[in-house]
Amino acid sequence: MVKVTNLTKTYGDFTAVDNISFEIRKGEIFGFLGPNGAGKTSTINMMIGLSRSTTGEITVGGIDVKKQIKRARAIMGIVPDESNLYNEMDGFENLCFCAALYGMRKNEREAKARLLLERFGLKGAGKRPFKAYSKGMRRKLTIAAALIHSPQVLFLDEPTTGIDVESSRQIREMIVGLKQQGVTIFLTTHYIEEAERLCDRVAFIADGQIVASGTVPELMGSVAHEHTIRFVTDRNAADLATELVAELQAGFAGSKVEVRPDQSLVMVSERRIPLLPVMEFFHDRGINVYEARELRPSLEDVFVELTGIDSSVLKKDKEKGGRR
């Protein structure tokens, strides 16, 4: 549905986007992750025709964005990182105006505006001026405005940055709903957990280059990691004495065992840990196991490993976003 090939953007000597290529399949949510300044917005701006690429090709729905931007925009819905609706107009007027920009007739645009206001829980605020909306409401109306002409591809630039938890949850549910309706979604975010939860595939961008891309399990599998299993038993830390820990380590060569402050026991090994022998080990000693769970690395761990960017950088970006 979307194809980006060898895309580069330079500003003088500075290369904002450095020869990136990726494809987005129809009906998929594609996450574009990176810290502020990584090249996310430069990429999205080139894809929507708000910025010219230095080199490279972009097609959306088979339409060359560089050559036929008007046709391409007709099938795109665009949600910028900051709301760009009109403060002087109310919610309903804003939606109707956006529909008119896509050439929709009066009856059609008013019906669609009413439908979207209801769908986004803004029916009661339809006649309120946009400037009186809360941040979450503003973001929801901006997304509604991007959907007014039923686009095939939706570009979402940091859709949940700086808004309240409930609105973020509603927006995430809406994104999933749109995917189910077959809308292709390009999502830029620096909320890694959001990408992990929503995206079919993810690309990591750092310093203008795509460092890795794939499905979340593929990305997790691409990084070598130790196998860790956490056991919750009926014993407390004192009961799980050092002898038991030593015995467990001796019985399962190559594994390291430690007791965590939350009374759980964690076993770490470079090889996969077979569960049955460990369970039998506990059973033989009269220890009941209530929970045994493999602790996998998070997408954030994978991001840090692949990009070399400390997760605190992303956290700072989140805080900046929250203050916006």
Next chain:
Amino acid sequence: MKSWIAFWNILKKDVKNYYLKPPNISWGIIFPLSWTLMQLIRSPGGSILTLLPGLISMSVLFGTTSMLAVTITFERSGRSFERLLLAPISLSIMVLAKIAGTVLFGIFNAFVPVIFAAFFIDLRAVSWGVVIPAVLLIAVTSALLGLLIAVSAEQVFEAQTFSNFFRFPMLFLCGLFIPLADLPIFLRPISYCLPLTYGTDLLNGAITGANVLSPFLSFGLLLLFAAALFLISRHNINRKWIM
């Protein structure tokens, strides 16, 4: 058809959001009235008819240049202008829609002194067939000058400052206060590069019969200015705002 729906709605939105706001309506009435009264007090024996071309020109010039520059800069700072740039319409339609509102506002401004004058003098001798297109072309060229300013300005106050840089020299060089023949010879080429010179001359001819240039030449040159300014503005937007 789709483009014209967009055009009409951009125009309607601008008129409702900006031009029909009380401060702008009062500006559109009070400003031309003030100019008229100032001129009448300054030259009590002067004929209202001879003042009319200058008053119309000034009202249109001041009403249009700053208005478009300010509204576009305002929309750009709030990022709502980006929504127009991202719409599936051509840049030409968008530019035409944006200047259309300002041109209407300029025409409204132009006719305030005319209505005021109608209470005191007989305007039947005025050639309205020339005045109306002349006012329209002055409004179009001034609005496009405002658009050129908007492309260069980042903030609303910059747009206002740049507007004054254009407007005041234009007023003194276009033959409104000083006839072109009385201007120092080195300033005359500049006068002939200003669209307002031809607009004022057309109005002078239509209202008092005191034109210097042929009306056909003035109309032709104003149309050329309008086309050139439109193309330059469109090119500048394309170059500066779609980076």
